[in-house]
Amino acid sequence: MIKWLRQWQPKKIITMYWFFFLVIFLIPILILSGNWLREEVANQKRIVAATQEHALDQITDGLDNTIAHLISTANQIALDDDFFAEPNTPEDFHTIEQAIQRYNLSTTLIDKIFINLYRNPNTLYATDGTYDTDPAIQTYHLLAPQLQPAQITAALHTSTPELVITPISNPNGALESTLCLKVPLVVHDTGPKGTVFFVLNSGRLQDWLATSAVSKNQVLGIAQNQRSILLPHDQLAGISLAELTASPAGRRLLEDNHSPNQPVKFKRDKTTIALQTRSSDTGFFKVVSYTRPAAPSHPLLTFLNHYLWLFCLILTLGGLLIHWFSKRQYSIIRQLEASLPKPLSDGLAHSEAAQLQQSFDRYVASHQDLILTSKNQLPFVQNQILQLILNGRVVDPVIIKHFLTIAAIEFKRPHWMLVLIDAPVSWKDNSSLDPLTTPDFSAYFIYQVTQEQVVILLNYTNELPLTKLTATLREKVPLIGPETAIYLSRSLDQLSDLHEAYIEAISTQITAHPRVGETVTYDTANNQTLLGEDLFDFTSELKLDNSLIQGNYRNAQEAFEKLFNLASQSYDPRARFDLGMSNLITRILKADYQKHAEVNDELVSQLLMNESLSQLHGILLKTIQRITTADPTPTPTPTPAEQGEALRQYIIANVCSPTLSLVDVADHFDLSVPYTSRYIKEVTGKTFTDFVTERRMTMIQYALTTTDLPIKAIIEQHGYYDVASFTRKFKKLTGITPGAYRRTHQPHHRPFESDQTTTGDKS
Numbered sequence: 001m002i003k004w005l006r007q008w009q010p011k012k013i014i015t016m017y018w019f020f021f022l023v024i025f026l027i028p029i030l031i032l033s034g035n036w037l038r039e040e041v042a043n044q045k046r047i048v049a050a051t052q053e054h055a056l057d058q059i060t061d062g063l064d065n066t067i068a069h070l071i072s073t074a075n076q077i078a079l080d081d082d083f084f085a086e087p088n089t090p091e092d093f094h095t096i097e098q099a100i101q102r103y104n105l106s107t108t109l110i111d112k113i114f115i116n117l118y119r120n121p122n123t124l125y126a127t128d129g130t131y132d133t134d135p136a137i138q139t140y141h142l143l144a145p146q147l148q149p150a151q152i153t154a155a156l157h158t159s160t161p162e163l164v165i166t167p168i169s170n171p172n173g174a175l176e177s178t179l180c181l182k183v184p185l186v187v188h189d190t191g192p193k194g195t196v197f198f199v200l201n202s203g204r205l206q207d208w209l210a211t212s213a214v215s216k217n218q219v220l221g222i223a224q225n226q227r228s229i230l231l232p233h234d235q236l237a238g239i240s241l242a243e244l245t246a247s248p249a250g251r252r253l254l255e256d257n258h259s260p261n262q263p264v265k266f267k268r269d270k271t272t273i274a275l276q277t278r279s280s281d282t283g284f285f286k287v288v289s290y291t292r293p294a295a296p297s298h299p300l301l302t303f304l305n306h307y308l309w310l311f312c313l314i315l316t317l318g319g320l321l322i323h324w325f326s327k328r329q330y331s332i333i334r335q336l337e338a339s340l341p342k343p344l345s346d347g348l349a350h351s352e353a354a355q356l357q358q359s360f361d362r363y364v365a366s367h368q369d370l371i372l373t374s375k376n377q378l379p380f381v382q383n384q385i386l387q388l389i390l391n392g393r394v395v396d397p398v399i400i401k402h403f404l405t406i407a408a409i410e411f412k413r414p415h416w417m418l419v420l421i422d423a424p425v426s427w428k429d430n431s432s433l434d435p436l437t438t439p440d441f442s443a444y445f446i447y448q449v450t451q452e453q454v455v456i457l458l459n460y461t462n463e464l465p466l467t468k469l470t471a472t473l474r475e476k477v478p479l480i481g482p483e484t485a486i487y488l489s490r491s492l493d494q495l496s497d498l499h500e501a502y503i504e505a506i507s508t509q510i511t512a513h514p515r516v517g518e519t520v521t522y523d524t525a526n527n528q529t530l531l532g533e534d535l536f537d538f539t540s541e542l543k544l545d546n547s548l549i550q551g552n553y554r555n556a557q558e559a560f561e562k563l564f565n566l567a568s569q570s571y572d573p574r575a576r577f578d579l580g581m582s583n584l585i586t587r588i589l590k591a592d593y594q595k596h597a598e599v600n601d602e603l604v605s606q607l608l609m610n611e612s613l614s615q616l617h618g619i620l621l622k623t624i625q626r627i628t629t630a631d632p633t634p635t636p637t638p639t640p641a642e643q644g645e646a647l648r649q650y651i652i653a654n655v656c657s658p659t660l661s662l663v664d665v666a667d668h669f670d671l672s673v674p675y676t677s678r679y680i681k682e683v684t685g686k687t688f689t690d691f692v693t694e695r696r697m698t699m700i701q702y703a704l705t706t707t708d709l710p711i712k713a714i715i716e717q718h719g720y721y722d723v724a725s726f727t728r729k730f731k732k733l734t735g736i737t738p739g740a741y742r743r744t745h746q747p748h749h750r751p752f753e754s755d756q757t758t759t760g761d762k763s
Contacts, residue, residue, distance in 0.1 A: 074183035111201040117194035141166040163284035177230040206232040221288040392499030418489035419456035485514040507585040511578040548591040553628040644683035
């Protein structure tokens with residue numbers, strides 16, 4: 001070795017250092033930097049795509065919430081007595097206009113509200129008077145264009161809400177669209193009494209779509225089909241979006257109600273634009289997203305801007321260190337040469353190798369016990385994690401994926417289905433059950449301790465025939481015999497919905513009366529029994545769902561009694577299972593889950609052990625009472641004087657808000673709307689509408705005489721958006737228009753805008 005060391009010279013040492021510096025340090029850094037840059041580009045694309053999809057989901061959820069709010073407002077209008085008394089005097093018509101105005105302030109997206117009552121079908125009621133039905137429908141595009149009179153009459157008497165998007169041409173020749181939500185006025189006892197039309201503000205919707213787009217590379221729109229679409233603008237990167245929408249692929253994407261929402265890419269003039277849709281939960285519309293990919297140069301410039309100095313610093317320090325070590329290393333090697341020990345003997349080397357091998361064998365042997373223990377514990381860990389997902393305690397897809405990785409559970413197929421077997425078992429008897437794999441599906445076994453039952457989770461690729469599925473299960477699974485009844489849930493595309501499928505399958509098991517060895521499926525699409533009787537009361541179902549969410553026990557009890565009686569009376573012993581009762585139990589179990597964020601195992605056990613309709617009725621009614629009972633919060637009760645002053649101050653503080661309504665005030669103080677209305681009148685001496693109108697008028701009159709702001713700006717700043725309607729109201733209260741009022745009380749003021757306003761075609 002000494003002879004070998006003497007062959008090294010300083011130049012060879014320098015070469016060696018440079019070689020190791022490049023191989024060990026610079027080359028890996030360059031490789032890592034390249035990988036980082038590649039990942040950063042891909043991550044930037046993912047972030048942009050996720051952000052754009054978030055904007056798409058945000059618009060869909062926001063418009064869905066608005067439509068749900070408007071439908072709820074229509075339900076309140078249907079219960080408002082001000083609309084259903086026959087108007088005979090001007091005061092009666094004024095009462096109807098005031099009532100409509102209350103609901104007109106419920107959301108800023110409402111441009112105008114028209115109400116058509118069946119007792120007077122040729123008249124539309126609005127905040128500014130009454131309109132003839134046929135001209136108003138054509139003028140304000142309340143229904144789909146080019147309808148015949150018979151079709152218009154049928155549309156006015158329909159019992160389902162509908163969103164109408166009507167394309168129109170403005171004077172400049174540009175294509176615009178109007179949106180109108182038509183909702184029937186349904187009263188639970190007497191049925192529909194009329195129709196309410198919510199004319200939405202297209203300009204505000206376009207502004208909303210424009211501001212919700214994450215960048216200039218995205219345009220969002222609202223569509224029903226390729227002919228009815230609302231866009232903030234029709235150009236993206238100089239390409240007409242209307243042409244893309246009218247293309248065959250665009251038409252298929254907009255018309256396909258079962259679209260997987262995968263983007264369709266178009267290429268125009270070397271520019272790629274992706275067209276993607278998101279269907280609303282209500283089924284009234286689709287939100288369309290037009291996007292183009294971001295430039296890939298940004299990640300590269302960011303990388304160079306952040307790390308170029310680091311590469312220069314590494315090269316400089318590496319060169320200096322190599323230069324310094326090259327001068328000293330050779331002398332250090334010479335000093336070490338004298339201190340090197342003699343080579344070890346072969347016997348000692350053999351002894352050390354044997355000792356090393358023995359140490360390695362002992363290490364492996366000590367870890368075999370740990371590996372064996374982990375393998376024995378794995379089924380229990382898998383069962384616990386699958387139970388968390390089944391009971392809805394874990395619903396976040398990222399956390400679910402992390403838990404499945406921990407438990408070594410791998411789902412290779414995109415669809416899932418639950419199977420319940422009608423046989424109580426214990427974990428001790430089935431702890432040896434391993435996941436079952438067949439060419440068609442994979443099966444995992446989940447043991448529910450509280451019900452002493454095994455739930456089978458199937459993971460499969462395509463839709464399987466039920467006969468083949470059940471035959472394979474009965475053949476492969478020892479728990480399922482030829483006489484065992486099994487219950488199948490609906491198909492799932494997301495594992496986070498597993499708790500909902502479990503609730504539906506449990507409801508099926510509770511209400512099913514299967515024959516020996518029969519298979520029962522959760523099938524809500526069949527809405528009639530063998531006798532042809534209607535099983536569902538959708539009005540009562542909507543009332544029950546809303547009451548459970550709002551915590552209104554009285555309304556929830558009324559709706560429940562109607563649905564329970566309907567399900568009890570409509571039960572047909574020849575049917576596979578009691579579909580109506582199953583639907584009712586499913587709704588209550590899901591509402592209980594929404595409140596407690598997990599499936600109530602104790603409630604499920606009680607339902608599975610019930611033996612009569614009266615016992616089932618008591619369990620469900622007690623559950624409804626528990627759901628609608630608010631959590632106790634010890635808060636001091638204000639005195640009547642304090643409550644009244646708080647109401648008054650809240651209205652004064654928010655009087656300029658265009659969304660201020662009696663419903664908002666009642667919700668803010670957790671009071672009922674009638675009680676709030678009476679309380680405000682006792683405190684202020686006026687009704688809520690009169691008090692708000694008086695405060696706004698006083699503030700507007702003061703602004704007209706003390707500022708030089710345009711009249712339109714003053715009106716909008718104080719809660720009004722329809723200048724023409726406000727001008728009529730102002731003139732009715734003061735006798736003159738706002739412009740005349742300003743000229744009268746501010747003689748040297750120069751008018752900013754005309755007092756002329758436009759009105760609709762009044763009857």
